[in-house]
Amino acid sequence: MTTPHSLLLVGCGKMGSALLERWKHSQAMQRFDIIDPSHIQKNEPNIFWHKNSETLAANYAPDVIILAVKPQQLESILPAYKLRFAGSTPLYISIAAGKTLGFYSHHLGEHVHVVRAMPNTPALVGQGITVLCAAPTLPASAKKIAGDLLKAVGSVEWLEDELLMDAVTSISGCGPAYVFLFIEGLIKAGMAAGLDEHLAKSLALQTVSGSLELAKHSPKSMEQLRIDVASPGGATEAALGVFMQENRLHQVIKEAVLAAKKRSKELS
Ligand SMILES: NC(=O)c1ccc[n+]([C@@H]2O[C@H](COP(=O)([O-])OP(=O)(O)OC[C@H]3O[C@@H](n4cnc5c(N)ncnc54)[C@H](OP(=O)(O)O)[C@@H]3O)[C@@H](O)[C@H]2O)c1
Secondary structure (H helix, E strand, O other), X not given: OXXXXXXXXXXXXXXXXXXHHHHOOOOOOOEEEEEOOOOOOOXXXXXXXXXXXXXXXXXXXXXXXXXXXXXXXXXXXXXXXXXXXXXXXXXXXXXXXXXXXXXXXXXHOOOXXXXXXXXXXXXXXXXXXXEEEEOOOOOXXXXXXXXXXXXXXXXXXXXXXXXXXXXXXXXXHOHHHHHHHHHHHHHHHHHHOXXXXXXXXXXXXXXXXXXXXXXXXOOOOHHHHHHHHOOOOOHHHHHHHHHHHHHHHHHXXXXXXXXXXXXXXXXX
C-alpha cells in the first residue's frame, strides 16, 4: 500500500474529531468509518458512523486504523480489532498517551504495523505538531503513510527513543492547555485592571499571537526578546518582578510539565 484510501477512526472525541475535520478534505481518502458510541449521525459523503465495530461490513478492511480512545479503554477494545482484522494488514496509528509500542504488540500481535503518535489540538486549524514513533522494523512505506497523514494537520517529528514520548506528551500533547490557561489568566487580569471582557480578550489573543510570530522570526533568544520589552524601572519590569520572584513562574511550569510526564508514564 502506498496511498491509503480508507480509514477507520476508533473514538471521535476532542482529538479524533480534530484530526477528522482536516482529513475529510483529503482527496486521496475515499472512505472514512468512525466508531464512537456517543456519535451523532451526520450526513457527509464518504463518512460512515458506527456505534461499535459490529456494524462494519463483513468484508471491510481499512488501510489505516486510528486509535483515538482514552488510553484506559484500549486494553478492553483491542482484542476485538485484532480478531476482526486478522486477515488484513492495516496500519494502526494510536494517539493514546502513555501506551507503548510493546503494549500494542502484546495486544494486536508482534507483526502488526503500529505507529505511536502524539498530536495536539491545534491540529484542528492545521497548526498542530505530532511526534511519531515506531519500531525500527516498520516498513518505510508505512512510516510515509503515517507521516503524510499527520502532516495534513501540522508539523511532524519522528522520535527514535520511545522513552522520550512521555516528555513529548508533557510539552506538545498537553501544551495547548497550558497556553490557554495563560491566556485565560491574562484576560481575567485585564478585566481586573478595568478593561471590558471583549477588549481584554482581543488584547490578550493578539499579544500572544504577535509575540509568537516575533519569537519565530527573530534571531534573538526568548530571554533577549523579554529583556527588550522591559525598560529599567518600567511597568514590564514591575510585572516580571512578580513572575520571576524566586524563579517562580519557571518553577511552576517545570513542576506542571513533570507532573504531566509522570502521569503519561503511569498510563502505560
Ligand atoms: N485531547 C487532547 O488534546 C489530546 C492530545 C493528544 C493525544 N490525545 C489522546 O487522544 C485520545 C482521545 O483523547 P480525547 O481528548 O479526544 O478524548 P475524548 O474526547 O474522551 O474522546 C474519546 C472518544 O472515544 C469514545 N469511545 C469510548 N469508548 C469507545 C469505544 N469502545 N470505541 C470507540 N470509541 C469509544 C468516547 O465516547 P464517550 O464519550 O461516550 O466515552 C469519546 O467520544 C486519548 O488517548 C488521549 O491520550 C488527546
